Amino acid sequence: MKRAILLKTRQVVELLPRAPFHFNATLHKPDHFPSADNAWEPGIRWQTMRWHRRPLGLKFEDCGTVSRPRVRLGVWSKSGLAAAELNSLTQEIGYRYNLALDLADFNRRFQADPQLGPALRQWRGMRPMSPGGLYEYLLIAIVLQNATVRRSVQMLQTLLEHYGDRLKYDGRTLYGFWEPAALNIVSEEELRSLKVGYRAKSIQRVTAAFASQGLDELALRALTPAARREALLGLYGIGPASVGYILFDVFHQWDELNYISPWEQKIYSKLFFDADPETPMPAERLLDLFRARFGGYRMLAVHYLWEDLFWKRRQGGLDWLDKLIRL
DNA sequence: CATCAGGGCCCTG
């Protein structure tokens, strides 16, 4: 096992998200598969992150309320960040966790929706979030493809163990994602030996896009949605399902919902039509419903109901859902 | 034991 890197310098920043802000429903997504780059307990999330090549350990602590939100962010590093670095890091975290997102229009518009209204009240102030950058998300999307959840978990774990950093901070040891350049020199054979299968080629080519072709996440943020989609679809191994997730989670396109995969189709059919998962509604019919009911915020609306469902699943009793997830 | 499909995507015809 790799030796752990000790992140011994801690710096603290106070974050003030725009109210309303729901700490736990923002900082923990029960539908995400578990991975060793983060940990959560109510009121606290630990998350590793690489910023300007430095491996960091983050700790978010809830120190406020939904209407008076305050988050203490601990930043652990090897030797401390300069003020400008800490500042740019804080900006980026604000972006990735949508801390400044104004939900007023969204909340107003759907408060009376018989299905969405109650979820908006229960999870008032929840935002989507994506702790990693585009590169990390692409890797996660690739290991999700055509695999059961358990296998996806295994593939990411193996990749983190082989190419990531073991980071020790705040009494925990978590893995940090590798720098694309560090993986760019690895052969397809070596990757295949880690049992990622045919995904090895996608991993290599996506990594090369960052490490040697200069793909720039910030530049993609500045593109129009259509150009951004096209650029992402141009990446080898990235198709409509992965792009849909990325445009929403990484690029914050709240109305992005144009593709429904078969397993999601079953869940949506049950949620919105109470249909038996064995005989789901046609995906087109679901998409029409979303357009009509949630237009402008299609995926954000569905995100609230989806998270609500997966929080409920934690309490147990959703056998039909457990069967569809098959951990 | 063998067979099969899974939280897709690429490539071919």
Add this chain to the structure above:
DNA sequence: CAGGGCCCTGAT
């Protein structure tokens, strides 16, 4: 634009 093939794994 439909359909076959792809790595591996656990379920059947």
